Amino acid sequence: MALRKRLQLSRQRFADRFGLDVRAVQEWEQGRRVPDRAARVLLTVIDRDPEAVVRALAE
Secondary structure: OHHHHHOOOOHHHHHHHHOOOHHHHHHHHOOOOOOOHHHHHHHHHHHHOHHHHHHHHHO
16 A cells, blocks of 8 residues: 555554554555445545544544
8 A cells, every 4th residue: 555655554553543444454465355435534544644634533
């Protein structure tokens, strides 16, 4: 996943940081699964402002 690599995070760290299932992230990257609508929205927001997502999840 280009987004995860751009953020320089391992799969596990990316999943933990943004409240995602590591297996889902792996399957998206391997093309075995497509993110659902909610996940696509979250990924878009992460792409635009990852720290805002981290702050929102911390509240």
